[in-house]
Amino acid sequence: MSTIARATRAQPVHLVVIALIAIVFVIGFSASDRFATPLNMANVQDQMVALAIVALAQTIVILSGGIDLSYAGALSFLCVVFAAIAGDSAGALLLAMAAVVALGILIGMINGGITAYVGVHPLITTLGTSTILAGAALLITRQPSGSVPLFFEDFTYGRLGVMPFGMIFVIALYLLIGFMLWRTTFGTRIYAIGDNEAAAAVSGLPVRQTKVAIYALSGLLCAVAAMYMTGRFGVGDPRAGVGFDLRSITPVIVGGTLLAGGKGGVLGTALAVILLAFLANVLNFMNISSYYQWIAEGLIIIAAVSFFAGKGKS
Amino acid sequence: MTATATNPANSKPNRNTVRATQRRELLILLGFLAVIWAVTTALSPRFLTPANLKDILIQAAPLGFVVIGQMIVIIVRGLDLSVASIMATVAVLSTALIDSTPVIFIVGLLLGAFIGAINGYLVAYRKVTPFLATLATMIVLQGIRFAYTKGAPGGTLPEMFRWLATGDILGIPVALIALAVVGFGMHWLLERTVFGRRLKLYGDSPEAAYMTGAPTKLLVVMAFVISGVLAAIAGLFLVGYVGIVDNWTGRGYELDSIAAAVIGGAALSGGKGSVPGVLLAALILVSLFNIVVILGLSIELQLVIKGTLIILAAAVYMKRSQG
Amino acid sequence: MAQPYLAARGLSKSFGPNEVLKGIEFEVHGHHSVALCGENGAGKSTLIKLLTGLYTPTGGHVEFEGREAGWSDPRQSLAAGIAVVHQEFSVLGALSIAENIYLGAEPRTKMGLIDRRALKRDAQALLDDLGISLNPDDLVETLSVADKQMVEIAKALRVEAKVLILDEPTAVLSQNETKHLFRIINDLRERGMGLVYVSHRLDEIFEICTDITVIKDGVVTSKGPTTDYTHDSVIAAMVGRELGDLFPHKAANPTAGEKVLEVENLLVAPHLPPASLDVHAGEIVGLAGLVGSGRTELALALFGAAPSTGNVSLMGEPMPHRDPAGCIEAGILMLTESRKDDGLFLNSSVARNFAATTPGFGVHHNAIPPGHEERRAAVLKDRRGVVVDHVGLPISALSGGNQQKVLIARLLENRPKLLILDEPTRGVDVGAKSEIYKTLRELADEGMALLVISSELIEIVGLCDRVHVMRDGELAKELVGDEITEEAIITVAAAETSTHHGVAA
Structure with a gap:
């Protein structure tokens, strides 16, 4: 097997997910006339964007053998801050963007720093920061508040044909991160640390600094997702991030990235995001309540993990 | 063994023994609790009243049950994200099906044990990471619960339920008596039985445990079963306390229980944890929540305090184990 | 220069x-x-x-x-x-x-x-x-x-x-x-x-x-x-150093005792030849060979920690389905090759490590009274010459030799009929080595059967009454008594190179 396969080329898992997407589409076509309409296609994509960005961040962290549960608190906090600053002028919007990006990176660096330098398990570290940030968001405002300039809100609703601007942006992000994993030393280090941290250290890699950078990148992507979400809501919701911590993990695992790190990539995550979004959509058309969708999601996780259980060894 | 062999090992106390280290950790937790209680008492006369202290203890009881189970799973290098979902599912299903309090409890505990066994099976036999296995269980249970109730649970609570959760015997809350019984039982199981020894040894080194003849898979399954049963108890007490059965009963307990377990000295690397430690940690958390209310501070500060405490505690334990 | x-x-x-x-x-x-x-x-x-x-x-x-x-x-x-x-x-x-x-x-x-x-x-x-x-x-x-x-x-x-x-x-x-x-x-x-x-x-x-x-x-x-x-x-x-100083006497008549372990056609892996050997009460049998010749794999298969097929009996009783727990119960105990990986419980106390194989030794209804572990450990540490200030200290505070003595002591608590020791003196200083050799010989003299794996030829030669030399997963040759010399072992163990690659070692 060649290296290209690692980051980009299709692997068996990808083919399985693609086949499942195809099945979901077939069911969708037969379930409702409204499924194949441009409006529905665009709606499903709209629903994907935020999760796709956060799942991308989670993919990077999990590839390095870590985990980031801080999104729930971080997204809420960043949404509130963004809406509080952005106001209704372009200048304020720029300032808000800069602030949120800086804060996202800072949150990530704190996560990475405590994990890498103090040695606290990333699950505990990010659970802690998430809780703090969730509290901070609610301390700023208990009710959705603040605003974004109308043109920014319009932009997040904008479409190019059936494709929302948000989706185009997501595709660009996935390509960019995929390229980063493939063509930068940072990308190689992410895989190396996730594969075997001790061996990576013996090979002379700056493991700790790299971890800080990984969580910082995760925080940055979280900031991007927060800006998009605030744009869609038009207001800063202090509970915007609730559930995103665990929801971000499902597509990563279903896409074939190992929770233990070192193996997987962004293509699998992208396909899994598409699968899960259309699955929910089709189940809606079939009048199957979201309750059963939860059951399906849980079973899909177990199926995906059992599928990879044999391959994760050795 | 002859009587003359009694205690030669303990003849000279040593600061660095495993037990002395654990004792110091307990003392630190106790000291911390004393300090926050003292400070709050100085700031508000409403804190140190029998009524308020009783309130804190009753509120701490459900978390106390859950955190003991969570700790036992963490001891075998696991993690149980499904505890909150078990709490709600057990409460919703068993109260909807039955209206005799004792039978509700029996069915509820069996249901908790069954769900725990599924978690344990996935982890021990299917080699699924505990995080993912219990995450999946959590989501599936959520679906089953909502699907069964169609979103609106209709279970009614028998009178006895309210009494169990909020009533008292000779001035001592029933919930607290139950927690004390379970706490002593689990402490005895963990510290004084072969099963408990095996659990801790497994967490210290699964490989060495296997080579010394421990039934490793059974241990892991049993740890999750215990966690499931204790979560079920906690769920029933919590609905009794609140007075309504809700689909989101116990929401947040998965993370609160992990937080309390870590603050109480359990390490995700396994093998470490004690019932007194995690119960003290649960008491510390609930006290802090109460203090925020008593002092009239923003309720959201509870989250900030909880998050800060979990990171600080983990960092302190990490430094101690390195030093 | x-x-x-x-x-x-x-x-x-x-x-x-x-x-x-x-x-x-x-x-x-x-x-x-x-x-x-x-x-x-x-x-x-x-x-x-x-x-x-x-x-x-x-x-x-x-x-x-x-x-x-x-x-x-x-x-x-x-x-x-x-x-x-x-x-x-x-x-x-x-x-x-x-x-x-x-x-x-x-x-x-x-x-x-x-x-x-x-x-x-x-x-x-x-x-x-x-x-x-x-x-x-x-x-x-x-x-x-x-x-x-x-x-x-x-x-x-x-x-x-x-x-x-x-x-x-x-x-x-x-x-x-x-x-x-x-x-x-x-x-x-x-x-x-x-x-x-x-x-x-x-x-x-x-x-x-x-x-x-x-x-x-x-x-x-x-x-x-x-x-x-x-x-x-x-x-x-x-x-x-002189061998005589380090090693105790050997068994006068090694195979005189009762057959404790009998192995027939044990297959550890499908492509390897079947292995047959036996160990008698009162003798120390060595498994020699190069690293990777299959010694540890054979021992793990005997102990049931690795899959295998074939007939294994202990004291004449067949043991078709073996796992470590069952073997320990039956009287086969094993000291593993790597102390740190699958021997020691590094975060636990010396006392708890002593008791790990038999946490319930001498207690009723699986309930362990307070201080039980410490009292047992205090007796055991004196009996096996373990040097430690306090049995409550974490085992990681001990030297390699003392750690190894603890591991051997805890195996003996089960009164093994057969004791398998994989590299019993790895990372142990000379003083502790000679004590371990003395202990092993005493156990044999008391009627225990011992199977010892070692990469140190000198240890095999000095300690063992009989030696099986392994090569490519096969029991290539058995040496007895005066036949056991470093030269004889090396000749067999390294012959692999001549048969398989056409070059003499």
């Missing part, structure tokens, strides 16, 4: 109570290859870790080109030109060969991106230069162990190294692969590099090394040019 590239000057290292190295003097010159010889646990690996800055010395210092190096990180020694091929692989399975070789030093484009084309080209050139035919794009996890070793060497040599240290590089290589490696080593030496070569195989040392340094129990006992040495004189320097 010119100034050495790399030298140890009075280098010492202690871990807690263990003094592993004492005042080591060691030099590596350009155009020279130095063999570092010594038994397991003599301190070779520790010396290498000190030389490369992975450990910091507790005394003396490392000198590089005449100046005190003061490295605190392997990256610093690597930058200075000290390349190491470690015993444990540092290659990463999830990365390609090329990525592994240039990990942390990838060729970049002007934009700062990894130049994938140059990466492949450079890796290919390096592999070609070393005469290794591998595709640099292949993932390392798909390679054989030998190829991983080659990648490891290529990785070490991607920098302009002045000194190359090889820690037991041939342990996993076939004869042809070893020959290939030797060509590479000789070539590098002729180009002016200084090499350090760690190996147990004396033939290899005499074939490719210009100098020899022998370490025993943490001190240098002998050093000089290879031409000054013979096989025997190296062994003498490595062992450096």
